[in-house]
Amino acid sequence: MRLSTYYSIAGRRAIIFLLLPLAGLLLLFAPLLSAHELRIITSYQEDVVAPVVEAFQVHHPDVKVRVLNKNTHAALDEMLAGNDRQFDLFWASAPEAFVVLEHAGRVVDLGYGPYADFAWSAVGWTWKASRTAEGEFPVPQDWNDLLHPEFAQGIAMSHPLRSGTMHSLLETILQDRGWQAGWAWVLELAGQLNTISARSFGVLEGVEKGDFKVGLSIDFLALTRSRNGLVFRYGRPVIMVPARIAALQGGAQREIAKAFVAFLLSEEGQRILLRSDIRRIPVHPGVRAELKESLHPEVRAALNFSWSRYDPKLAARRYWEVNQIFEAFVARDLLLRRELWRRYRALQNASPADTRPIHRLLTWMPLTEHQARNALKDRETLLEWSERSHAILRDAEALIRRLERP
Secondary structure, three states: OOHHHHHHHHHHHHHHHHHHHHHHHHHHHHHHHOOOEEEEEEOOOHHHHHHHHHHHHHHOOOOEEEEEEOOHHHHHHHHHOOOOOOOOEEEEOOHHHHHHHHHOOOEEOOOOOOOEEEEEEOEEEEEEHHHHHOOOOOOOOOHHHHHOHHHOOOEEEEOOOOOHHHHHHHHHHHHHHOHHHHHHHHHHHHOOEEEEEOOHHHHHHHHHHOOOOEEEEEHHHHHOOHHHOEEEEEOOOOOEEEEEEEEEOOOOOHHHHHHHHHHHHOHHHHHHOOOOOOOOEEOOHHHHHHHOOOOOHHHHHHHOOHHHEOOHHHHHHOHHHHHHHHHHHHHOOHHHHHHHHHHHHOOOOOOHHHHHHHHHHHOOOOOOHHHHHHOOOOHHHHHHHHHHHHHHHHHHHHHHHHHHOO
16 A cells, blocks of 8 residues: 555544544534524414514524415325424414314423414405495395395305315304305305405405405405405404414424414514504403404404304314315306306296295205214215215206296
């Protein structure tokens, strides 16, 4: 062996020998180097999340916060699959999603229970103030007004499989009216829909542009856009829905997660919710008192009564079923169902005895809640439900065609 080669090898060995302790130290302190990164998965947009995160970081300047925006249903799927990306917190408006995670053992109690309520919301509809001011259409006063022919093909909503707030809206209707009557209203609403948007913000943007007369929404999304000329009305009765945050199994930063939740529930954190670009109703009674004059009277009343509260546990028990029934009976056959409602309403000269069976078919939900909840959660069930919907619509169309003949 050449001497130069020997010294080269010896030198490299010496360097490696000297670096080994340093490598050991790096490995020892590696957890500390990433120990101050908090990971949050949320359905909220940046304009809601950023003010809270920035205020939190004033108190914790050494903490780096990573935020992923994902719709509630997709986020829920990821958490149920194992939280491979090690998110520490889940932050969203659909409270039933947290109950689903709790039942699956995917949340961690940091001293607040399996999840913490941080705000209240309620659902309703929004429209552009200028359109009603100019008399284009009457202001809808309650849920049934949305079924008036005036709003045919003029209403937009998002899909509950993509929007946690829209799932909460469906559940608000079902919990208030009951399973059969609630679905009857939803099936009649289908005849009024212009579109089913993939995003809640798509509904609001469409209303702003004049594409839709009315958009179904949750209060804080619409109220923050009042500067764009949108008006929001709460559905009656007003049913308050809690928004939540929870620590997740698989997260690496439990102490930092606990600190973030504590900040969100503190007076300082709750006061951020009052900002005009956020417009949430805080759970903190002292902070909420600052909204006393601006809160809608029915909202103030609803906050004082337990009967006006949303039942997330009931919603969680039938979460999959409600989403998939909407897909099978409304979304997949939307164009046909909407057209049949148009043709049904055009039968002005037909007798009630002849049109009543058509209305019954168009508003019929053939599945009881018990049947839906006991069905297998598989592709065959979804195909069966879709076929049942289509068969009912074929029967309704046959009756309509018979009355349309001269």
